[in-house]
Amino acid sequence: MTISMLLPELWLLATICALFVASISGGKRSVLTWLPWAAVAGVVIAALSLGARGETLYGAYRLDGLSQFFKLVIALGFAVVTAIAAGKRDSKDLSPDYCMLLGLSAWGLMLLASCVELITLYLALELSSYSLYALIPLRGQDRRAAEAGIKYILFGAAVTALALFGLSYVMAAKHTTYLAALATSSWSLSEAPLAVIGMLLFLAGFFYKLALFPFHFWCPDVYQGAKNETAAYVATIPKLGAVVVLVRLASLFTPHMEVTNLLAVLGAISMTGGNLAALVQRDVKRLLGYSSVAHAGYIMLGLAAGSAAGLAAASFYSLAYILMNLACFYVVCAVSVDGENPTLDDLDGLYHRSPALAMILAVAAFALVGLPPTAGFTGKLFLLTAAWDQGYQWLVIVAVLNTAISIYYYLGLVRHAYTGESTAPALAVSRGSLVFGGVLAALVLLVGMLPASVYDLAAQAATQLHP
Amino acid sequence: MMTQFGFPVVTALIVVPLAAAVALLFLRGERAMRLLTLVTGILECLVALPLLAYDPAGAAFQFVEKAAWLPALGMTYHMGVDGLSLYMILLTALMLPLCVLGSWTYISKRVREFHFCLLLMTSACIGVFAALDFVLFYVFWEAMLVPMYLLIAVWGGPRRRYASIKFFLYTLAGSTLLLAAIVAFRQVGGTFSIPELMEKSYSFKFQILAFLAMALAFAIKVPMFPFHTWLPAAHVEAPAAGSVLLAAILLKMGTYGFLRFCLPLTPAASVTAAPVMIAISIASILYGGAIALGQTDIKKLIAYSSVGHMGFVTLGIFLFSVSGISGAILQMLNHGITTGGLFMMIGLLYERSHSREIADNQGLGKFMPAFMFLLGLFSFSSLAFPGTNSFVGEILVLIGAFKGNVWIGFAAVPGAMLAAAYMLRLLQRVTWGAPSSFKPGWWDLRTREWVTLLPLAVLVLYIGLAPAVAIKTIEPSIERVLAAMKMKNQAMGLRSDMPLAERLKLPAAVTVADGTDSIREERP
Numbered sequence: 001m002t003i004s005m006l007l008p009e010l011w012l013l014a015t016i017c018a019l020f021v022a023s024i025s026g027g028k029r030s031v032l033t034w035l036p037w038a039a040v041a042g043v044v045i046a047a048l049s050l051g052a053r054g055e056t057l058y059g060a061y062r063l064d065g066l067s068q069f070f071k072l073v074i075a076l077g078f079a080v081v082t083a084i085a086a087g088k089r090d091s092k093d094l095s096p097d098y099c100m101l102l103g104l105s106a107w108g109l110m111l112l113a114s115c116v117e118l119i120t121l122y123l124a125l126e127l128s129s130y131s132l133y134a135l136i137p138l139r140g141q142d143r144r145a146a147e148a149g150i151k152y153i154l155f156g157a158a159v160t161a162l163a164l165f166g167l168s169y170v171m172a173a174k175h176t177t178y179l180a181a182l183a184t185s186s187w188s189l190s191e192a193p194l195a196v197i198g199m200l201l202f203l204a205g206f207f208y209k210l211a212l213f214p215f216h217f218w219c220p221d222v223y224q225g226a227k228n229e230t231a232a233y234v235a236t237i238p239k240l241g242a243v244v245v246l247v248r249l250a251s252l253f254t255p256h257m258e259v260t261n262l263l264a265v266l267g268a269i270s271m272t273g274g275n276l277a278a279l280v281q282r283d284v285k286r287l288l289g290y291s292s293v294a295h296a297g298y299i300m301l302g303l304a305a306g307s308a309a310g311l312a313a314a315s316f317y318s319l320a321y322i323l324m325n326l327a328c329f330y331v332v333c334a335v336s337v338d339g340e341n342p343t344l345d346d347l348d349g350l351y352h353r354s355p356a357l358a359m360i361l362a363v364a365a366f367a368l369v370g371l372p373p374t375a376g377f378t379g380k381l382f383l384l385t386a387a388w389d390q391g392y393q394w395l396v397i398v399a400v401l402n403t404a405i406s407i408y409y410y411l412g413l414v415r416h417a418y419t420g421e422s423t424a425p426a427l428a429v430s431r432g433s434l435v436f437g438g439v440l441a442a443l444v445l446l447v448g449m450l451p452a453s454v455y456d457l458a459a460q461a462a463t464q465l466h467p
Numbered sequence: 468m469m470t471q472f473g474f475p476v477v478t479a480l481i482v483v484p485l486a487a488a489v490a491l492l493f494l495r496g497e498r499a500m501r502l503l504t505l506v507t508g509i510l511e512c513l514v515a516l517p518l519l520a521y522d523p524a525g526a527a528f529q530f531v532e533k534a535a536w537l538p539a540l541g542m543t544y545h546m547g548v549d550g551l552s553l554y555m556i557l558l559t560a561l562m563l564p565l566c567v568l569g570s571w572t573y574i575s576k577r578v579r580e581f582h583f584c585l586l587l588m589t590s591a592c593i594g595v596f597a598a599l600d601f602v603l604f605y606v607f608w609e610a611m612l613v614p615m616y617l618l619i620a621v622w623g624g625p626r627r628r629y630a631s632i633k634f635f636l637y638t639l640a641g642s643t644l645l646l647a648a649i650v651a652f653r654q655v656g657g658t659f660s661i662p663e664l665m666e667k668s669y670s671f672k673f674q675i676l677a678f679l680a681m682a683l684a685f686a687i688k689v690p691m692f693p694f695h696t697w698l699p700a701a702h703v704e705a706p707a708a709g710s711v712l713l714a715a716i717l718l719k720m721g722t723y724g725f726l727r728f729c730l731p732l733t734p735a736a737s738v739t740a741a742p743v744m745i746a747i748s749i750a751s752i753l754y755g756g757a758i759a760l761g762q763t764d765i766k767k768l769i770a771y772s773s774v775g776h777m778g779f780v781t782l783g784i785f786l787f788s789v790s791g792i793s794g795a796i797l798q799m800l801n802h803g804i805t806t807g808g809l810f811m812m813i814g815l816l817y818e819r820s821h822s823r824e825i826a827d828n829q830g831l832g833k834f835m836p837a838f839m840f841l842l843g844l845f846s847f848s849s850l851a852f853p854g855t856n857s858f859v860g861e862i863l864v865l866i867g868a869f870k871g872n873v874w875i876g877f878a879a880v881p882g883a884m885l886a887a888a889y890m891l892r893l894l895q896r897v898t899w900g901a902p903s904s905f906k907p908g909w910w911d912l913r914t915r916e917w918v919t920l921l922p923l924a925v926l927v928l929y930i931g932l933a934p935a936v937a938i939k940t941i942e943p944s945i946e947r948v949l950a951a952m953k954m955k956n957q958a959m960g961l962r963s964d965m966p967l968a969e970r971l972k973l974p975a976a977v978t979v980a981d982g983t984d985s986i987r988e989e990r991p
C-alpha cells in the first residue's frame with residue numbers, strides 16, 4: 001500500500017489545515033469563496049481512488065470497495081454542504097473555524113469508512129462526533145442552539161458509554177476486535193450471549209448517529225436548534241458514517257438471527273414512529289428530523305437482510321438519502337430569512353417567489369416519499385427486494401405502508417410551495433446557487449433513472465464483504 | 468434496437484413529449500409554448516401511426532424494444548405493444564393535441580408549467596401502457612401522479628387543494644402494496660419481465676395475496692365502488708384538460724392493470740375472486756348511475772357516470788369470455804373518446820357561463836345549435852345509443868354477461884337504462900330547458916373548438932358503425948390470455964366446484980402445458 005492511495009483523506013486533511021491557517025490569520029475574504037472548489041476537487045480525487053485497495057496499521061485500516069464508495073459519497077456530501085453554506089457566505093457564523101470543524105467531522109467519517117477494527121472504529125467515530133459537539137451550538141446568541149448542543153452532547157456521551165461498555169463485552173467474549181476475526185465466529189444468542197449483547201450495545205453508538213429508534217430523540221430537537229447549514233450537515237454526512245459501519249457489522253450476521261430480527265423490529269418502529277410524528281410538524285427542519293428517523297428505519301431493511309444485495313441496497317440508499325436530503329436542506333437554507341427556521345407557511349407561494357427553488361423542493365420531496373423516477377424510489381426498491389428475498393416479508397409490508405403514511409407530509413411541502421398564496425416578496429437567489437440546486441435535483445433524478453453504474457459500485461463493495 | 472419502421476416507435480412516443488417538455492423550459496412567450504406543445508402533439512400522433520401496422524395474427528408482443536437497465540437486479544428497459552394496449556396508446560397520443568387546443572383560452576396562468584405537466588403526463592401514460600417490465604411499469608404508473616396532482620392543484624377549481632390531495636393520497640396509498648407484489652413476484656418468478664412472469668405458474672396462496680395487492684391498486688384507479696370517492700372531487704375541481712386526461716386515460720390504467728397483470732399472472736385467484744369482482748362491478752354500475760341521476764353539477768354528473776361506465780369494463784373483464792373482454796377493451800376506448808369529449812365540451816361551456824350547474828346553462832339549443840349538436844352526439848354515445856361507439860362495447864359486455872349467467876346480465880341492464888335517464892335529463896335541460904343565462908356574447912363553436920371536438924366525434928361514429936376493425940385487432944390477444952389462463956388453472960388442478968379451503972392448498976403447477984409459449988412471443 002502506498003501513501004497515494006490515501007489521497008482522499010489526505011486532501012481533506014490538507015483542506016482542514018488550510019482552514020486552520022485561515023482561522024488564525026483572520027483574513028477579510030470569506031473562506032467560502034474557495035472551499036467549495038477545494039471540496040469538489042476532493043470529490044474528483046475520491047472518484048479517482050475508487051479502485052484503491054490495501055491495508056495498513058496492522059490490518060486495522062483497510063481500503064476496500066465499501067470504504068472507497070463511502071469516501072466518495074462523504075466527499076460529495078461535504079462538497080454539497082460547503083456549497084450550500086457558500087450561498088450565505090456573508091453570515092458572521094460561517095467563520096473559517098466553523099468550516100474547519102465541518103471538515104474535521106467529515107474527515108473522521110472518512111477514516112471511519114476504512115476502519116475494520118472495533119477500537120479504531122470507536123476512535124474515528126469520536127473524532128467526527130467531537131467536532132459536531134462544538135458545531136451545533138454555533139448559532140449567534142441563540143438559546144435554542146445551546147439547548148440543542150447540550151442535548152446532543154448528553155445523548156452522545158450516554159450512548160458512547162453504552163458502546164464502550166458493549167465493546168468490553170465483545171472483547172471479553174471473543175478475544176479479538178478485528179472484524180475479520182469476529183466474522184468467523186458464531187453470533188447466535190444461544191452460543192455467544194455475552195458477545196451478542198455486547199455487540200448490540202456497541203451498535204447503539206451507531207444507531208444514535210443514524211437516529212434510529214430508540215436513540216432518535218435528539219434528532220428533531222437538534223435539527224431545529226442548530227443553524228440551517230449545520231442541520232444540513234448533521235442530517236446527512238454523519239449518517240453515512242453510521243451506515244458504513246453498520247454495513248460492515250451487519251455482514252457478520254445472517255438473516256433471522258436474534259440480532260438481525262432486532263434490527264428489523266427497530267427499523268419497523270423507527271419508520272412508523274418517525275413518519276407518524278412528522279405528520280404534525282410545522283417547522284420544516286423538525287419535519288425533516290422525523291423524516292430522517294423514518295429513513296433510518298428504511299435502511300434497516302437492507303441491514304436486516306444482511307445479504308450482499310441487502311448491504312449494497314443500504315449503501316445505495318444512503319447515497320440517495322443524502323442527495324435528496326441535501327436538496328431539501330438547500331431549499332430550506334435558501335428560503336430562510338436571516339437564518340431563521342422556515343415553517344411550512346414560509347414555503348407558501350414559493351412557486352411565485354422562486355420557481356426554480358419550488359421545483360427543486362418538489363423533486364426532493366417526491367424523492368423522499370420514494371416516488372419514481374427518483375433516486376429515493378430506486379433505493380427503496382433495492383431495499384424491498386433484498387428484504388423480501390431474505391424472508392422479511394412483514395418488514396416489506398410495513399415499509400410500503402409507511403410510504404403511504406409519509407406521502408401526506410412530504411406532499412405538504414409541495415402543496416405549500418405550489419398552491420399556497422403569499423404576498424412575500426420574490427426571493428433573491430443568485431444564479432450560481434440556483435444552478436447548483438438544479439444540479440443536485442438532476443442528480444436525484446439521474447441516480448433514480450440510471451442507477452446501474454452506482455448500484456454496481458455498491459454491489460461490488462458488498463460482495464467483497466459478503467462473498 | 469430498430470423496429471420494422473426503422474426507428475423505435477414506442478421509445479419515440481415517450482421521448483418526444485419529454486424532449487418538448489425540456490424545450491418548453493427555455494421558451495419565451497405563451498403563444499410559442501402553446502404552439503410548441505400543439506406541434507409536439509401532432510408529431511406524437513404521427514409517430515404513433517406506425518402502430519396501426521400491428522398484426523393481429525402475428526406475435527403476442529410487437530414493436531418490442533429491449534435494452535439493459537440494471538442487469539444486476541434483472542431490470543430491463545422492455546417495451547412492447549399488444550392488442551390490450553394498442554388502442555390505449557393511440558388514444559393517449561390523440562388526447563395530447565386535443566387537450567392543448569381545448570385549453571387554448573381556458574388556461575391563462577402558468578402556461579409553461581401547464582403544458583409541461585401535459586407533456587409529462589403523455590409520456591408517463593404511454594409508458595404505463597407499453598412497459599413490459601414490472602418495475603418499469605411501476606415507474607411510469609407512479610410518475611404520472613405528480614403532473615396530474617399539479618394539474619388539479621394549480622389550475623383547478625375552488626376546492627382544488629382538497630381534491631388534489633385526496634387524489635394523490637388515494638392513488639398512491641393504493642399502489643404501495645403493488646410495489647410489494649412486484650418485489651414478491653421477482654422472488655417467486657425470478658424476474659421482473661412481464662412476459663416471462665406470465666409463463667410461470669404460482670401457488671394458489673401466493674396468487675390470492677398478489678391478486679389482492681394488485682387489485683387494490685387497480686380498483687382505486689378504475690375506480691370501483693367503494694373506492695370511487697376521489698373521482699368526483701378530482702373531476703369537478705380539475706381544469707378541462709385535466710378532467711379529459713383523467714377520464715380518457717388515467718381510469719383506463721386500472722382496467723388495463725387487471726387485464727395485463729391479474730388475469731395472466733394470477734389466473735386461479737382471478738377466477739376465485741371473479742364473483743366478488745362482478746358483484747362490485749354491478750354495484751358500481753348501479754350506484755354510479757343512481758348518483759349521477761341526482762346531480763345538479765354537470766361535471767359531477769359525468770364523473771359519476773364514469774363510475775358506472777367503468778363498472779361495465781370491469782364486469783366485462785371478469786366474465787372471462789372473449790366477447791366480455793373485447794367489449795371491455797372497446798368500452799375503455801369508447802369511454803375515453805366519449806367522456807373525453809363531454810368533459811372538453813363542459814370546459815368550453817364553463818368558459819362561457821362560468822358555471823357548471825345545469826340550472827345556469829339551460830336552454831342553449833336555440834342559441835348554440837352546433838354546440839348542442841355535438842353535446843347531443845356525445846351524450847347519446849354516453850348512453851350507448853345504437854350507432855355510436857359505446858353501444859358496441861356495452862352490448863358486447865352484456866352479451867358476455869348473459870352468456871355467463873343470465874342473472875348477471877339482468878342485474879347490469881338497469882345500469883344502461885339509468886345512463887339513458889341521466890344523460891337525457893341533462894341534454895333536455897341544457898338544450899331545451901327554459902333559457903336561464905344566455906348572453907349575446909356567447910359564441911357558438913369556433914374553428915379551434917371544432918378542430919378539438921371533430922376527431923372525437925368522428926371516432927364516435929366510426930367505431931359505432933364499423934367496430935369490426937377494432938375488435939379484430941383486439942381479439943387474438945384476448946384469446947391468448949384466456950387460453951393461457953385456462954391452461955394454467957387446469958395444470959394447477961383448479962376445478963370450479965372446489966371450496967376455498969381446498970384451493971388454498973393448491974401448489975404451483977410444475978409444468979405448464981406448451982400452449983403458453985405463444986403468450987410471450989415477441990417481435991421488434
